[in-house]
Amino acid sequence: MLGELMHGPDQIQADWNRGTLRLTWSAIEVQEIPFRLLRGLCPCAVCVNELTGERTFGVSDAAEDVRPEGMELVGNYAVKISWSDRHQTGLYTWEYLRKIAGTLSKG
Numbered sequence: 001m002l003g004e005l006m007h008g009p010d011q012i013q014a015d016w017n018r019g020t021l022r023l024t025w026s027a028i029e030v031q032e033i034p035f036r037l038l039r040g041l042c043p044c045a046v047c048v049n050e051l052t053g054e055r056t057f058g059v060s061d062a063a064e065d066v067r068p069e070g071m072e073l074v075g076n077y078a079v080k081i082s083w084s085d086r087h088q089t090g091l092y093t094w095e096y097l098r099k100i101a102g103t104l105s106k107g
Contacts, residue, residue, distance in 0.1 A: 006077070006093075006094045006095050006098070007076075007094070008073075008076060008077070008094050009023040009024055009025050009094070009097075010024050010025065010026065011023075011024040012024075012071060012079060014035075014067070014071070015032070016067070018032065019034055019035050019036070019067070020032040020033060020034050020035065021035065021068070023097060031097075031098075031101035031104075031105075032101075032104075033097065033100055033101055035066055035067050035068065036059060036062045036063070036064060036066055037100070037104075038081070038092070038100065039059075039062040039066045039081075039083050039085070039087070040057070040058050040059030040060070040061060040062040041058075041059065041100055042057065042087065042089075042090035042092075043090055043091070043096060044089040044090040044091070045089070046087070046089055047087075047090065062085070063084075063085055065084075066083055066084050066085055067083070067084045068081045068082065068083060068084070069082050069083065069084050070082040070088075074091055077093050077094060078091040078092055078093040078094065078096075079091075079092050079097075080092075
């Protein structure tokens with residue numbers, strides 16, 4: 001049986017002043033993820049070895065000033081981000097974005 005489908009955020013906005021991706025899930029739930037962290041946690045096959053699962057590009061590899069240059073919705077499940085370092089193959093699912101944001105709220 002398939003699990004409950006995760007709905008996307010109501011709004012996705014790059015906040016240039018704060019250097020974060022701002023996700024508004026509802027009127028009372030807003031999460032912010034720093035650009036550098038998000039770029040460093042890209043889930044694509046270029047950044048994570050498909051066979052071993054080992055991360056080959058991490059947060060410390062991302063430039064301090066990396067930022068999104070474009071965002072494109074992919075179906076009803078993800079956003080594709082084109083980064084200022086020319087990387088553009090990562091798909092960030094709603095579930096993955098919530099997971100990243102969740103680690104920030106615990107820290």
